[in-house]
Amino acid sequence: MNVPFLSFEPQHVPLREALTAAFERVYDSYWYVLGEEVKQFEQEYAAFNQVKHAIGVANGLDALVLALRALGVGPGDEVIVPSNTYIATWLAVTQVGATPVPVEPDPATSNLDPARIAAALTARTRAIMPVHLYGQACRMTEIMALATEHNLYVVEDNAQSQGASFDGALTGSFGHVNGTSFYPGKNLGALGDAGAITTNDESLAQQLRVLRNYGSQQKYYNEVVGYNSRLDELQAALLRVKLHSLPEWTQQRQQIAAWYDQHLAGISELRLPVVAPGATHVYHLYVVHTPHRAALQAHLTAAGIGTLIHYPVPPHRQQAYQPMNLPAGSFPIAEELAATCLSLPMWPGMTEDHVRAVGTAARHFTL
Template sequence: MTSVPFLSFGPQNQQIRAQVLEAMTQVFDSEWYVLGEAVKRFESEYAAFNQTTACVGVANGLDALHLALRALNIKAGDEVLVPSNTYIATWLAVSMVGATPVPVEPSLATYNLDPTRLEAAITPRTRAIMPVHLYGQACQMSEIMAIARKYNLQVVEDNAQAQGASFGGQLTGSFGVLNATSFYPGKNLGALGDAGALTTNDESLAQQVRTLRNYGSQQKYYNEVLGYNSRLDELQAAVLSAKLPFLPEWTQQRQALAAQYQAELAGISGLHLPTVAPGATHVYHLYVVRTPQRDALQSYLAGQGIGTLIHYPVPPHLQTAYKDLGYKPNAFPLAEEIAATCLSLPLWPGMSPEQAKAVTEMIRGFYNN
């Protein structure tokens, strides 16, 4: 029996071990560990990669979302349109500035925010739209941006899972006025701990975020606004700079594994495979299938040594943290259906075609029993 973990860093780490250790050694020897040259270098490199004029490194992806909204002066009494189907961080950022998250249902085909449902959710208090490029697929940004322009709304992309994805040839993380990403270790570009960044083409907003991340200060000991301590660490920045040149290769590996899954799992009745929207690309941070037999399939695969995870078992509107919003079961049935039926299969750089084949054979074995 071939055992396949849900995620392994082994092949990736082996490939980049020398570069990462050298980068960390340089930081160690520099004797400068916070907001130094390593952060400046990575910010420049990631901005160039993401085809934006600026990148601002922060402590994590949630802080990136929060600081984006803070810089845009979104506050108590405002509303932000968010997907009903997303990781809770998207909602938390809205709550952290005192605004109200207003859920909008996804497309069952792509799992992403459904642009055709946005206008019905807009009220006089709506200030922004926060699309999430979930699982690595770009949202349908042309329609989202058109609605934002029509109603004079800001767009803040949550690009934590989709570094390198695009819609209509334009990279995710470059559409909105300020956009957030995460470099949590499991992300397509991951640090060795928490890390995040914002991307933008507006230098004045970039400077606001630089101030907010550093205690509200541009000059040491002089504080202009109530800020935060949310600075990308020099060590993590150096690691990310070492890894960034490998990201296109790792993305191609993810896409090749996803194509293998698509071919080898095609035609199984009741198993819904990922669908990519016209104009979008998918970088497969996660390869997510759906089936009414999700729990049984997950248990069966675990018994065969195949690791899987559920992203995500409880949608934000049903989390205890958001009970005060008053949402009941069936308030957002599409998000709830995805939560009850989705299953993420193993997929990571360095995973072999033979390992992917083992996964698909086990899945076919489950359906043939």
């Protein structure tokens, strides 16, 4: 059985009529920027995420950049970031002129380790940016307590974990202001780039609405140097349709992960995902680790199993961050995770037969 790494078909085919109707609704409205669809989606996503405000923006990176801007983070400031994450987390810090300060993860969960944060704090630290990597919630209770103790802002990178929770509260609801992405492959994906910012702070929400729209509340009158980063009206309409299915898709992802846990159990030198106490995992990705990654990936490819590597090069080893002078070995946990991680197929609509096929192929792997 061939198992692609990702298939949109099981999600999109049942919604085709509703998505087409949403497109026609926008087409016929003759209002294509910051209209009623964006307004309604912001209200609906805020309710889903159990926050007071959601502000739609163009993409997930812009969400993080604008969040930091609204908090006044900029040149001379430091922001705690995970040493292993997609580079967008670091880019957001750099783009506001601040300095990313990497902190190593918990090797078991790949998420930022709260116990390591305190050692990285300096007089210049302004914020902590936890990333709920692969869909698992970070240990937010500890992170928020540390932030409160040191008077720091928290900006959650919630791009991979809509609907995950820690100690019963949803990711994207802990921080002072938080960013998420609706890139098509995310758990809640648009049909193009899209993103949002969540917050419970009325003042920050108002600042963000101004920042995303050229720094303007009234057309042609600009209060601050802003951005053109507005959630597209059409994408908002499509996201409204898909948001209704997100809880069901999350349950499917968790069931698929449970099947993987069963069908991959006991395979030598294959480490399966670990979920921290108090955390839930919505499995944007199902990531295993093995010292034989290249050989296993080649074996699975030959068996018709699609895989990807998230992410092969940690940010500190990227050419973009060479000026930080962080040589190989600077963050050994991140480097080890990057060298051994392998993402297996994970998409709503997968059956146990799909998962069994992946497990059977993995069990037939030999060096």
